[in-house]
Amino acid sequence: MSELAERLAEQAGALAREESDLRKAAADLVETAGGDGDALREAQRHWAQALHNEPENGDALGALVLVGAALHLQRDTQGT
Secondary structure, eight states, X not given: OOHHHHHHHHXXXXXXXXXXXXXXXXXXXXXXXXXXXXXXXHHHHHHHHHHHHOTTOHHHHHHHHHHHHHHHHHHHHHTO
8 A cells, every 4th residue: 555545544534533524524635635546546445445354343434435535526626
């Protein structure tokens, strides 16, 4: 996992626990990613694997949803 993807995964976990505004949290992740969709997808895979390993892990689920929202927002802002 790249350094940026690792940072995004950590940030997604923290935001999922602390931020109640999903759109704001997703926008923060998109900003941190700096347009690097590959890093966002790596972070998404990280949380998907964590959830697969521990299906009861609410933090992993929250982070996975958040990264998915960030990817969706990034696509919207790029017009694709």
